[in-house]
Amino acid sequence: MPTPSIRAVLTDIEGTTSSISFVKDVLFPYAKSRLGSFITEHAADPAVAEALAxxxxxxxxxxxxxxxxxxxLQGWIDEDRKAKPLKTLQGMIWEDGYRSGLLKGDIYPDAVAALTAWKASGLALYVYSSGSVLAQKLIFGFTHSGDLTPLFSGYFDTAIGSKLEASSYTAIAKEIGLAPEEIxxxxxxxxxxxxAxxxxxxxxxxxxxxVVIPPDxxxxxxxxxxxxxxxxxxxRSAN
Structure with missing residues (x-):
């Protein structure tokens, strides 16, 4: 029986479409430096109050x-803790930065070109990252190459499950509506x-x-x- 052709691409962000250094050296310090003033200013906002609680x-x-x-929360940033309320607040702070022009999503040029071509060829594109869906939309929405969000049909974060568990990918395939082998x-x-x-x-x-890729x-x-x-x-070819 022939192997089904691919109908959708699901991509990670950090270390895949974007550099780890951008996240670690730009986004995280930006959020940490503004966390206190942002919370002080917006503590009464329902979404912020809910995240703090x-x-x-x-x-x-x-x-x-x-x-x-x-x-x-600042301690969790230092620990790189994947805590939902922290990711929620980071996303809000990053949104301010992106919309003000202080932040630009750092997407590798080869990723931009390939994703654009794949979308044009009829493939559906999705994102799965440990960052919140808001953070995913921001990094692709405010890039040096413009707004790339029209390329994507959907976004998944760890609300669907851990990235280290097969069940998460099964759930994503079900959400997308394709067999896993088509992704x-x-x-x-x-x-x-x-x-996966x-x-x-x-x-x-x-x-x-x-990162170090295991040789085996x-x-x-x-x-x-x-x-x-x-x-x-x-x-396609050795590189």
Missing amino acids: EARELAARPDLDQAGTIAL LFLSDNTRELDA REAGMRTIGLDRGE TTHPIVKTFDAIDAATGTV
């Missing part, structure tokens, strides 16, 4: 005052690739030189999107 609940510190909650997943994290393949998706890893990995590995034949889910 959720952070206190998650930390089992319901009696924390505003200053203590800010300190808690190509791209990531720089081989554990994520393992989980376990769910039945086809996988290709990106080696942007920022069984996933195809490329350095840029140029080497990917998305329609077949294979590597």
